[in-house]
Amino acid sequence: MHYHWNWPIFWEISPDGVHTYLQTLLMGTGWTLLTAAFAFIIALTFGSLIGVMRTTPFSFAVRIGDIYVELFRNIPLLVQMFLWYFVLPELVPRNFGNWLKQLPNASFYTAVIALGLYMSARLAEQVRAGVLSLPRGQRQAGLALGLTLPQTYVYVLLPMAYRIIMPPLTSELLNTIKNSAVALTIGLMELTARARAMQEYSFQVFEAFTAATVIYIAINIMVTFAMRIAERRIAVPGYLGFKPQDAGH
Amino acid sequence: MLGIEAMFSHFDFEVIIRSLPYLFYQGMTFTLLLTALATLGGIVLGTLLALMRLSGFALLTVPAAAYVNLMRSVPFVLMIFWFYFLVPYIGQWVTFSSRPMQVGAFASCLVTFTLFEAAFFCEIMRAGIQSISRGQVAAAQALGMTYPTVMGYIVLPQAFRNMVPVLLTQTIVLFQDTSLVYVISVTDFLGAASKVAQRDGRLVEMYLFAAVVYFVISLAASRSVGLLQRRIAIIR
């Protein structure tokens, strides 16, 4: 093998002249986590809204929800990011478009929105599945007591639905973190981008990617652990939850 | 609405029409071929991994589980980079050559996608195999069948039939994931659209067209899977 291993490369200064390679990787990790966090908040907000809409008795709301989900699920994430980053500024009024193109950290905002909306379609499916898995009588009991439909969702249906879907929700959070890597194509200097940059400048391919791999695995373990603790904290005494399957990524 | 007209007044349909042959003969064939072959390879390898995980022998379960968990912990993009650089070295090692093997873009992608998706197919097959009741296995064993026979003739055929919709859905996911080969500048459908976009300065048209094509194909495919699911349910 002609490959020359050089593990101390991490402590060498990167081309920016200020940070070591290790530091650049950690900066990238920071961007990864920040992007994923904000994207997940968007995903949870819109996903819950759309998911709830699809479980109401109003066929209009259900249709809109269905269209939303189909739209964001059938276009690859990468293509969606390109649409937000390259196409949107061209389609809006000239001044707004120019402002968008000049925006500092444009790739961050774009990544957050694109990733958030992409994941929101998946979360909408989970929320819908969670609500539909509840016995029909729960909704009826809430209404029979005089709660309005929104009140029934907020106080009766959603609290249980969210608990039921904690496992797939955790899985989607991890997916969000992993999918943030796609944003390197629009210039976001997250972890994978930093690893690639390190590889390009130092030629230490395997050290760079090993470090990134190790960091992702560490993030994975920590998030899974934290979610499991959260699950136990909010568990309802005496209630055995239903665990839907998770597939895809 | 004036806004929409203004948006699309300079829309150049010509560039799309002119590049259709390139997009579909070069780009889409790459995408579809990669999807098909990676799916096949992924299912075969995935089933193997599933059997390893279910075997009960630590020597088999531990490496299989480690592999699956590794693939599922790391972004696909990172894996694409890994294999892009690793495959030539593996080729060298496997062929006892003195230099890293020159591997074509397609081969490298095929290896990457097969190995990555195998982890997901493994979990699907594992769920499918476990959903076959113990009673079936017991009955087969009571008849004197050995483990390979039970697996090959009783369990796997039923597991596959149950899992067909999920496997097909994962294939659609794979189809969309092929767009990620963009990061190593490989010309799949998106790559082709991108090349035309940059050469002719027509980002809006090409990316919108690419989005529409992916959307139509994915939607049609998932609707077909839904139809298939309903027909299977009736037969049951």
Next chain:
Amino acid sequence: MSAMIEIAGLSKWYGPTQVLKDCSAQVAKGQVVVVCGPSGSGKSTLIKCVNGLETFQLGRISVDGISVGDPKTNLPKLRARIGMVFQHFELFPHLSVMRNLTLPQIKVLHRNASEAEEKGARLLDRVGLAAYAGKFPGQLSGGQQQRVAIARALAMEPIAMLFDEPTSALDPEMIQEVLDVMVALARDGMTMIVVTHEMGFARKVAHRVVFMDQGEIVEDAPTADFFVKPRSGRAQLFLSKILQH
């Protein structure tokens, strides 16, 4: 004396199938009416129409003078005045027993927390479960859950109570504790419509028995008359089947 609950000419279709056929009945204040019949006869659907949980196409239902089917009626407000007890209890599993009782009071009746808790505690005592206020539904037996469900409905101070097969999902040894609560309620003068197979309960406190079959009200007679000499052949057949065990 105008009836508390009036059902007139009620008909309902699910698509092409007619599940309720021109049903009419009246329940006066303080009356207990038992609705019985074979499964599929439409009994549950009927009482779910009374509080608007099910819609209907023809006919009229009014509760205390308020029309249930009228689009202008404020349904949540009306439902707050009608209590309903479900076959599968339907307590809210993520809330404690006390919170199950206080949440509707606070959110619908706008009582303050201490008022609601006081009322809740009194009702729990009334159904014999004062010690369970802090427990969660998953920790209670079926009979206990149903008693809490009755307390929850009572916390709203309803003018009438609807029971949809309240003991059908209970193990035999727990049926009596729930029936005892319902008997006490009837003796206190609550207007009740009870869908049930428990004929012992009917004989004890029901003023009238309504027999339904295939969506129609076949018989509507005072309790004693119904059991001694049911007029229709179908009712006779039904009684003979269920009174056997």
